[in-house]
Amino acid sequence: MSELVIKNLHVGIEGKEILKGLDLTIKQGEIHAIMGPNGTGKSTLAYTLMGHPSYEVTEGEVWFDGENVLELEPDERSRLGIFLAFQYPVAIPGVTVANFLRSAINSRRRAENPEDKGVPIPEFRKMLKEKMGMLKMDQSFAGRYLNDGFSGGEKKRAEILQMATLTPKIAILDETDSGLDIDALRIVSDGVNALSGPDLGVLVITHYQRLLNYIKPHFVHVMMNGRIVESGGPELALHLEEHGYDWLREKTEEAA
Amino acid sequence: MNEKPKVVVTSRSRRPDTAAKEFAFGQAELPGGALAEYRNRAFAAYARTKMPTTSEEAWRRTDLRFFPADAFRLPAEGAFEDLPAVPESLLAPLVGDKHGGQIVLTPGGASVELDEALAKKGVVFTDLKTAEREHPELLERMMAKTVNPEEGKFAALAGAFSQNGVVLYIPRGLQVEEPFHSVLWGPGENLAHLSHILVLVDEGASATFVHESASPTESGINSMHAGLVEIQVLQGANLRFVELQSWGKHVWNFSHERVRVERDANLDWIFGAIGSRLTKNFSELDLAGQGAVGRMSGFYFTDGSQHLDHDTQQNHLAPNTTSDLLFKGALKGKSRSVWQGMIYVAPGAQKTDGYQANRNLVLDDQARADSIPGLEIMADDVRCTHGATVGKLEEEPLFYLESRGIPRPDAARLVVEGFFDPIMQRIPFEGVRERFQQAILEKMG
Ligand SMILES: Nc1ncnc2c1ncn2[C@@H]1O[C@H](COP(=O)(O)OP(=O)(O)OP(=O)(O)O)[C@@H](O)[C@H]1O
Numbered sequence: 001m002s003e004l005v006i007k008n009l010h011v012g013i014e015g016k017e018i019l020k021g022l023d024l025t026i027k028q029g030e031i032h033a034i035m036g037p038n039g040t041g042k043s044t045l046a047y048t049l050m051g052h053p054s055y056e057v058t059e060g061e062v063w064f065d066g067e068n069v070l071e072l073e074p075d076e077r078s079r080l081g082i083f084l085a086f087q088y089p090v091a092i093p094g095v096t097v098a099n100f101l102r103s104a105i106n107s108r109r110r111a112e113n114p115e116d117k118g119v120p121i122p123e124f125r126k127m128l129k130e131k132m133g134m135l136k137m138d139q140s141f142a143g144r145y146l147n148d149g150f151s152g153g154e155k156k157r158a159e160i161l162q163m164a165t166l167t168p169k170i171a172i173l174d175e176t177d178s179g180l181d182i183d184a185l186r187i188v189s190d191g192v193n194a195l196s197g198p199d200l201g202v203l204v205i206t207h208y209q210r211l212l213n214y215i216k217p218h219f220v221h222v223m224m225n226g227r228i229v230e231s232g233g234p235e236l237a238l239h240l241e242e243h244g245y246d247w248l249r250e251k252t253e254e255a256a
Numbered sequence: 257m258n259e260k261p262k263v264v265v266t267s268r269s270r271r272p273d274t275a276a277k278e279f280a281f282g283q284a285e286l287p288g289g290a291l292a293e294y295r296n297r298a299f300a301a302y303a304r305t306k307m308p309t310t311s312e313e314a315w316r317r318t319d320l321r322f323f324p325a326d327a328f329r330l331p332a333e334g335a336f337e338d339l340p341a342v343p344e345s346l347l348a349p350l351v352g353d354k355h356g357g358q359i360v361l362t363p364g365g366a367s368v369e370l371d372e373a374l375a376k377k378g379v380v381f382t383d384l385k386t387a388e389r390e391h392p393e394l395l396e397r398m399m400a401k402t403v404n405p406e407e408g409k410f411a412a413l414a415g416a417f418s419q420n421g422v423v424l425y426i427p428r429g430l431q432v433e434e435p436f437h438s439v440l441w442g443p444g445e446n447l448a449h450l451s452h453i454l455v456l457v458d459e460g461a462s463a464t465f466v467h468e469s470a471s472p473t474e475s476g477i478n479s480m481h482a483g484l485v486e487i488q489v490l491q492g493a494n495l496r497f498v499e500l501q502s503w504g505k506h507v508w509n510f511s512h513e514r515v516r517v518e519r520d521a522n523l524d525w526i527f528g529a530i531g532s533r534l535t536k537n538f539s540e541l542d543l544a545g546q547g548a549v550g551r552m553s554g555f556y557f558t559d560g561s562q563h564l565d566h567d568t569q570q571n572h573l574a575p576n577t578t579s580d581l582l583f584k585g586a587l588k589g590k591s592r593s594v595w596q597g598m599i600y601v602a603p604g605a606q607k608t609d610g611y612q613a614n615r616n617l618v619l620d621d622q623a624r625a626d627s628i629p630g631l632e633i634m635a636d637d638v639r640c641t642h643g644a645t646v647g648k649l650e651e652e653p654l655f656y657l658e659s660r661g662i663p664r665p666d667a668a669r670l671v672v673e674g675f676f677d678p679i680m681q682r683i684p685f686e687g688v689r690e691r692f693q694q695a696i697l698e699k700m701g
């Protein structure tokens with residue numbers, strides 16, 4: 001079992017420090033949730049873990065599977081098993097969902113074996129059909145251009161489809177619940193739960209306790225001002241739902 | 257100039273101090289034959305027309321001061337024998353799996369194959385010289401019918417001296433499934449490859465014609481091509497015309513092309529341009545009869561220091577005509593592309609539907625694309641739209657793809673493929689799509 005270990009992570013963007021010493025460890029098999037006010041750096045953490053070039057790590061370490069994650073390119077991190085479901089997935093006009101997923105799978109195969117001829121089309125079709133079925137996606141989706149003209153909910157579903165296809169070891173879901181109607185929320189959560197198990201560590205970023213009724217976290221963390229300021233069990237989310245963040249603000253200010 | 261420049265200029269940016277050079281071809285080199293009168297007229301235009309300069313609107317963005325016009329000579333009869341032969345890969349069918357006929361034009365030579373059954377039905381598919389001997393009455397119906405050799409220096413040059421060419425005639429009402437394929441193969445140094453392509457699709461007939469110009473790429477030498485393409489699609493006829501420009505990167509390439517589409521006739525015109533050092537191409541669509549439809553789809557991809565300049569014109573000369581142009585190009589290195597398009601609607605050409613769009617994807621900071629759409633509308637009941645964009649490869653899509661395990665070069669290739677997809681969707685021929693796909697792969701290297 002591997003664990004994603006984040007130690008004293010400091011991250012800036014355009015010279016402004018956003019993450020100010022964040023520590024977090026996620027083991028495969030665990031489900032963690034991060035909650036926190038807008039603009040505290042939750043997406044910054046997600047992007048940084050994935051290796052977005054705009055985010056500059058000024059201090060700290062990230063380890064997974066014996067690898068110094070911060071030294072890897074985004075594609076290497078992905079192949080190592082880290083997955084990010086984006087808060088705002090971008091459109092790739094002209095590239096169909098199927099073509100894109102096949103390229104992603106083939107990149108993995110080729111990294112293992114440079115001679116690889118790519119996944120056989122029938123095998124790929126069958127797999128895709130199955131995963132789309134699980135997420136109750138219409139088969140015609142495979143032929144649409146990736147995220148191009150997708151509704152908010154369709155984009156989120158497509159993110160989970162990618163997760164299902166790439167079978168990561170650590171999945172970070174950045175507000176995958178936002179913009180989903182109740183039915184879609186259930187379908188997406190069922191999808192995530194179906195993929196969960198001892199091999200998958202999940203980090204759910206959300207504003208809504210509601211999601212955590214479907215995806216049951218083992219740990220809940222509160223992030224404020226670039227740090228984890230409180231950690232607990234599922235009950236912490238319920239507490240936040242009721243009391244908001246002010247009590248934590250006061251508490252952290254006192255501590256400081 | 258009595259003052260010395262104060263800065264040292266590198267050889268790259270040095271401007272030649274003289275004006276453009278002039279060609280060395282003289283009257284003595286005119287071929288005789290059935291076309292003598294036409295050639296004399298073209299020669300007169302050639303002799304009185306100066307090499308174009310950037311002060312002319314059409315040539316504003318294409319500078320010929322480095323063009324070594326005086327270095328070129330015409331290939332002698334049989335010159336191909338001492339030059340590299342056409343690669344087999346260029347002879348494979350791009351459309352379907354079998355040709356109706358194939359012509360290979362080489363410097364000072366030509367080879368022609370035509371399916372016998374098609375010949376019996378009256379199809380003519382042959383090289384220009386043979387046509388001059390065997391089909392002078394047909395040439396009468398084809399020469400100077402859409403392109404006037406007096407239109408410009410290069411039109412006149414090609415009209416006067418073209419040694420090589422293709423003549424395709426489809427008789428009235430004949431529907432031909434198998435594609436006609438011609439390759440203009442232009443190896444060699446300091447050679448002027450001059451070509452004249454003539455196509456007449458008679459009333460109600462239907463055909464597919466693929467023409468490719470190509471040569472090896474050789475560094476440190478010069479070569480040139482000037483060509484005319486004259487096509488007529490008569491009433492109710494149908495032509496799919498695929499034109500591939502794969503000249504080596506030492507070739508200076510010029511062409512004047514015009515297709516005339518008559519009443520209720522249909523043209524599907526596909527361009528692919530990946531080669532040449534410099535290209536100046538004029539492609540025009542004349543929708544001459546009511547109900548005529550013309551579609552133009554262009555794919556170009558430049559790299560290194562290539563310069564491709566495409567001038568397109570959609571002329572709506574009759575009511576109820578439809579044109580639809582989409583040109584898409586990607587640019588790498590220090591290359592440059594120019595697309596200048598015009599939709600013209602003649603007085604009285606009501607209920608016209610004209611569309612033009614040019615999209616460019618600039619992949620390197622030093623590459624540059626110019627995109628200049630234009631409308632000139634002399635009728636009032638028309639629908640004409642146009643669009644032109646020049647974009648860059650954006651970081652966010654690349655990061656998104658990388659985050660799924662796709663290495664950056666592959667991610668960039670995927671984005672570029674996606675960019676070209678709308679063009680691919682317009683090409684009904686898998687072999688042609690594959691060639692474009694191959695070009696993307698090679699250029700993205
Ligand atoms: N590309 C960027 N350029 C400039 N500032 C940025 C950029 N990305 C993030 N920031 C800033 O960093 C801070 C943290 O943003 P981040 O997106 O990580 O917050 P978040 O916790 O995910 O918020 P939300 O709950 O609204 O999604 C914000 O102040 C934001 O404006």
Ligand SMILES: [Mg+2]
Pocket residue numbers: 042043044087174175
């Ligand atoms: Mg966020």
